Structures are given as structure tokens and as C-alpha cells.
Amino acid sequence: MNKYTLGLCTMGNSSAALIKDGKLIAAVEEERLSRVKNDSSFPHKSIKEVLDIGQVNINSIDTIAIYWRPWNIWSRAWFSSKEIITSSSTRQYIFNRIKKLSKPSESLNEGSWYDLFKIRQLLKEYHGLNHSKIKYYDHHITHQKYGEVMHDCAEYITLSYDGGGESYSSVLSVVKDGCRKILSKHRWPNSLGHFYSTFTGFLGFKMLEGEYKMMGLAPYGKPIWKDLILKEILNLKANGKYVLNKKICNYHAALHGDFNPILAKLFCKKREKNEIPTVEHINLASSVQAAFEEAQLHILKPAIEKYPEIKCLVLTGGCALNVTANGKILDTKYFDKVFIPPAPHDAGCSIGAALCNYDYFDPDSIRDPYQGRSYSNIEIAKELIRLTGIDPEKFIKSDENIVNITADFLEQGHLVAWFQGRSEFGPRALGCRSFLADPRNDDIREQINLKIKKRELFRPFAPSTIDLNNFKIFDLSQPSPYMNIVATVLKNEVPAVTHIDKSARVHTVNKNMNKLYYKLIKRFGELTGVPVLLNTSFNIQEPIVYSPHDAITTFLSSDVDALVIGNYFIKKEDLKCT
Numbered sequence: 001m002n003k004y005t006l007g008l009c010t011m012g013n014s015s016a017a018l019i020k021d022g023k024l025i026a027a028v029e030e031e032r033l034s035r036v037k038n039d040s041s042f043p044h045k046s047i048k049e050v051l052d053i054g055q056v057n058i059n060s061i062d063t064i065a066i067y068w069r070p071w072n073i074w075s076r077a078w079f080s081s082k083e084i085i086t087s088s089s090t091r092q093y094i095f096n097r098i099k100k101l102s103k104p105s106e107s108l109n110e111g112s113w114y115d116l117f118k119i120r121q122l123l124k125e126y127h128g129l130n131h132s133k134i135k136y137y138d139h140h141i142t143h144q145k146y147g148e149v150m151h152d153c154a155e156y157i158t159l160s161y162d163g164g165g166e167s168y169s170s171v172l173s174v175v176k177d178g179c180r181k182i183l184s185k186h187r188w189p190n191s192l193g194h195f196y197s198t199f200t201g202f203l204g205f206k207m208l209e210g211e212y213k214m215m216g217l218a219p220y221g222k223p224i225w226k227d228l229i230l231k232e233i234l235n236l237k238a239n240g241k242y243v244l245n246k247k248i249c250n251y252h253a254a255l256h257g258d259f260n261p262i263l264a265k266l267f268c269k270k271r272e273k274n275e276i277p278t279v280e281h282i283n284l285a286s287s288v289q290a291a292f293e294e295a296q297l298h299i300l301k302p303a304i305e306k307y308p309e310i311k312c313l314v315l316t317g318g319c320a321l322n323v324t325a326n327g328k329i330l331d332t333k334y335f336d337k338v339f340i341p342p343a344p345h346d347a348g349c350s351i352g353a354a355l356c357n358y359d360y361f362d363p364d365s366i367r368d369p370y371q372g373r374s375y376s377n378i379e380i381a382k383e384l385i386r387l388t389g390i391d392p393e394k395f396i397k398s399d400e401n402i403v404n405i406t407a408d409f410l411e412q413g414h415l416v417a418w419f420q421g422r423s424e425f426g427p428r429a430l431g432c433r434s435f436l437a438d439p440r441n442d443d444i445r446e447q448i449n450l451k452i453k454k455r456e457l458f459r460p461f462a463p464s465t466i467d468l469n470n471f472k473i474f475d476l477s478q479p480s481p482y483m484n485i486v487a488t489v490l491k492n493e494v495p496a497v498t499h500i501d502k503s504a505r506v507h508t509v510n511k512n513m514n515k516l517y518y519k520l521i522k523r524f525g526e527l528t529g530v531p532v533l534l535n536t537s538f539n540i541q542e543p544i545v546y547s548p549h550d551a552i553t554t555f556l557s558s559d560v561d562a563l564v565i566g567n568y569f570i571k572k573e574d575l576k577c578t
């Protein structure tokens with residue numbers, strides 16, 4: 001009999017994952033279905049979706065694996081009680097949380113610890129669960145288990161770091177001779193994630209969402225305040241420890257827009273939302289990023305010194321979304337290989353929790369980032385007829401032609417919305433739900449920013465490429481199949497994906513993982529001599545598109561020149577003729 005496990009992440013970036021006999025069948029984030037960015041409500045839609053993709057009833061599930069142990073939060077409770085006494089803003093935050101906990105979580109797009117205590121009841125009520133074991137796993141172990149599947153190394157060091165798990169915000173492990181040893185744990189609320197998010201808010205970006213914007217701003221500035229930050233706010237201590245000055249850098253207060261006035265005295269005036277960043281704001285972003293990178297290396301140093309022979313590193317947890325820091329650690333040469341999973345943030349913990357329920361698993365299935373639903377040409381055609389009124393059969397192409405026509409169209413300088421195969425799991429568009437363009441044309445960046453993405457001009461676009469060995473345009477010593485490592489750009493041939501500091505967030509496309517996208521880049525390379533495409537997520541101010549409905553409506557509301565969806569190639573002008 002098959003053994004099915006349903007993994008759940010129920011807060012943060014809610015998600016569900018289905019594993020059958022160690023093989024990952026499907027994994028979906030709630031936001032893709034609800035269309036609410038960073039949806040952290042109980043993942044009812046994702047549960048239904050992964051069960052549907054796996055064609056399995058919930059009562060066939062052997063185990064429900066949860067990514068968090070809700071009773072194991074004593075240090076949080078202790079911190080909260082101390083803070084309630086001393087901080088009015090934290091008091092307000094805690095009271096708001098308690099108030100929300102008394103409401104049904106379905107009415108919120110915010111997770112609830114309370115839901116974790118009534119998993120069986122929720123699954124029974126909404127999905128008809130009759131039995132199944134329910135197992136709760138340590139949050140950081142679920143981060144680490146998922147990240148560690150990404151490689152075949154016999155011994156390795158793993159750092160999971162995020163806003164915070166039940167009691168810890170960073171856990172450093174070594175796995176050697178088949179045994180895991182915890183080298184250090186950093187107790188919440190000392191948290192690199194909280195440190196980074198608080199400054200994200202101070203610099204006028206939405207906390208828990210705009211961190212990548214601050215990271216994108218950082219290379220424009222100079223890290224003039226790095227030492228001051230490390231002296232006053234993020235103190236690095238012996239043995240890889242650190243202490244966050246919560247009085248000055250108060251994450252919970254910052255969530256309410258309440259920042260300690262000392263921050264303005266130490267650095268500069270807080271940036272308001274939509275305000276053009278000043279030189280000081282940009283320098284502060286640069287300083288925060290530099291301090292973060294120094295702290296990351298500091299946490300790792302005890303492992304590096306104790307196990308210099310171990311050359312494989314796994315980075316996971318929400319802080320591993322910091323692709324610049326990921327690239328910097330690879331540059332240090334302490335490690336030959338650095339592995340980061342497609343979804344290092346909490347969404348990936350649904351897979352990690354499910355993995356904890358198996359002694360054996362199929363690594364290839366888990367390394368595959370394409371875990372959502374795919375749609376047939378028939379399903380796509382129905383949506384095209386319904387939403388546009390066109391006759392889709394006029395626009396259908398063969399597999400070979402769809403690649404050639406799209407490559408020609410891109411080479412001519414057009415923008416393409418590309419919707420193919422199963423949707424990605426994780427925050428990056430990896431060539432199944434992407435806007436694509438010619439990276440040789442620097443002007444196209446402005447076109448995309450103004451006409452499609454409607455986002456800040458300082459944010460860089462990423463390249464997808466297929467051949468690191470023969471086309472040495474990026475200084476990268478290993479593949480980056482999930483677009484989570486930044487590398488230096490060695491040539492001037494791709495200005496549209498080269499950041500101000502000559503870096504790029506590289507995506508290397510694996511032929512076996514995404515055959516069609518690989519062929520497209522290869523063909524574009526044959527036409528232009530540059531096997532690189534500009535790849536940015538297929539969305540406009542909302543989560544990445546998931547279904548043909550999302551794709552077609554987003555295309556219709558944009559100025560993109562063509563939609564390539566399944567075997568259909570539809571130019572914007574084709575729609576105007578109907």
C-alpha cells in the first residue's frame with residue numbers, strides 16, 4: 001500500500017506538499033491560488049490542489065506532517081511577557097494577536113498558532129479527514145531537511161536562519177558519517193531576519209515582502225555605517241554568537257510603523273513609502289546588507305574552523321533568500337559548493353516536514369522546482385475563447401515551432417509572456433511562468449519597468465542561461481538552478497540583466513528539469529551568439545500567475561507583445577483584430 005504524507009506550512013508563506021512513498025508529487029503556495037501576496041492563512045486551497053494533482057483523497061493520507069511545534073515556544077512567551085511590561089508597541093502587537101486568535105483564521109490572510117492546535121478539526125471540517133496520524137516537527141529541522149536534499153555530498157554544514165522558529169532563529173548543523181550534530185543555536189528574538197526586516201521597514205518598504213527591494217538598492221550605496229551597525233545594533237560575540245539590540249532595532253514595534261528615534265540620530269531620517277531614496281537611505285541599505293553578510297560569515301566561522309575539510313554548505317530559511325549574501329559566501333572559497341533550495345522560506349517547510357516522515361526519498365523529485373499544476377492545450381483553449389473571444393486554433397504551433405517563433409520574436413526586441421508546464425514552487429519564476437526579453441538591449445529594462453512591472457527602476461532583472469562552461473559570461477563556479485546566487489558579470493553583452501555593481505542573479509537552466517525553456521534559450525543563443533534571456537516573474541503587482549486564467553488576464557492588462565501559452569502563440573495585435 002502506498003504511503004502518502006501531506007506536509008503543511010500554515011503561517012508565514014502557507015503551503016501544502018504531497019509526498020508518495022518518498023517521491024514529491026506536488027507542492028503549492030497558498031498565495032498562487034488565493035492571489036493574495038504572501039498569503040499566510042491556513043492553506044485550505046493548497047491542500048485541495050495538491051490532493052487533486054496527486055489524484056488522491058485526504059483519507060488516503062497516512063500522515064499529516066506539520067512544520068512547527070506550537071507548544072515549544074517558551075522563549076517566545078518569556079520574551080513577550082517581558083516586552084509587554086516594557087514596550088507599548090509590543091504590548092499593542094501582542095494584544096492584537098490575541099484578539100485575532102479569537103476569530104476564525106479563514107477570515108484573515110494571517111496565520112495563527114491556534115490553528116496548529118486544531119489541525120484535525122480544520123481538516124475534518126474543510127476536507128473530510130477521518131483519520132491519519134498528525135506529526136509535528138521542529139521548524140528549523142524542516143528547513144534543514146528540505147535544503148539538504150539538494151545535493152549528494154556525504155558530509156556538509158547546514159545553516160538555517162530566518163525570522164524565528166519556535167525558540168531559535170538560526171541553527172547551525174554539521175552532518176558527518178551519517179550523524180547530525182547541532183553546532184550552535186541562536187535564541188529568538190536575536191534574529192538576523194528581524195534585523196533585516198526592521199531596516200526594510202525603516203527604509204520605507206513593506207516588511208516581510210520588500211526585503212529584496214532593500215537588497216536591490218544596496219549596491220548603489222556605500223556601506224559607511226556597517227561598523228556602527230555592528231557596534232550599536234548587531235553585536236557579534238565569541239563562538240559565532242550575536243546579540244541584536246532590540247531596544248533600537250525593535251521588530252514588533254516596526255511592524256506597527258514605530259521606530260526608535262535613535263535610528264534617525266545614528267543614520268538618517270526614516271524613508272516614507274514612495275519617497276525617492278536619498279543618498280543616506282541608499283548608504284543605509286548598503287550598510288545593512290554589509291552587516292548582514294558579516295554576521296552570516298560570523299555565524300558560520302566556528303563550523304568552518306572546526307571542519308575545514310567539509311566543502312559543502314546548505315543555506316536555508318528565509319534569510320537564504322538573500323541572494324547577494326549567498327553569492328558572497330561562495331566567493332570566500334571556504335566552500336566548493338553552496339546549495340539553497342527553490343523555496344528556502346517557510347513555504348519550503350511543507351516539503352521539509354513531509355520529508356521528516358520518510359527514511360528514504362527520491363531526491364530528483366524534490367529537487368524539481370516545478371511542482372504546481374500543468375494545463376493541457378484543450379484547457380488553455382477554453383480559457384482563451386472565454387476571455388478573449390479568439391479562435392485559438394488559428395494560433396496553435398508545434399513544439400518545435402513555438403520555440404523557433406518565440407526566439408525570433410525575442411531577437412526582434414519584443415517582450416513575451418511565457419506560460420508553460422507545471423508552475424514553480426518558491427518565489428522565483430524559473431521559466432514556466434515568466435516575462436522574457438532580450439538581455440542585450442539595455443533599454444528593454446526601462447520598458448519592462450514602466451509598461452509591465454510598474455516597479456522601482458533600481459531593482460535588477462535576472463538572466464536565465466544554459467551553458468556556464470562554454471559561455472563564460474558569469475563568474476560562477478557552480479550551477480544556480482533556482483536563481484538564488486548572485487555572481488559577477490564578466491562581459492558587457494547583457495546590460496539589461498547586469499546590476500549597478502556588475503552582478504547578476506543567475507538562473508542556470510537544467511535541460512532535464514525544463515526541456516522547452518532550455519531549447520528556447522539555446523535557439524536564442526544560436527540566433528544572437530548570447531544564450532541568455534532576461535527572465536522576470538509573470539505577474540503585475542500580485543503573486544506569480546498560476547492558471548491560464550491568471551496568465552491571460554495579466555497579459556490583457558499589460559503591454560506585453562505576445563503571450564506564449566502551451567502551444568499557442570498570440571500577439572497583442574491578434575487580439576485587437578477579433
Ligand SMILES: [Fe+2]
Nearest residue numbers: 162317318346
Ligand atoms: Fe522559517
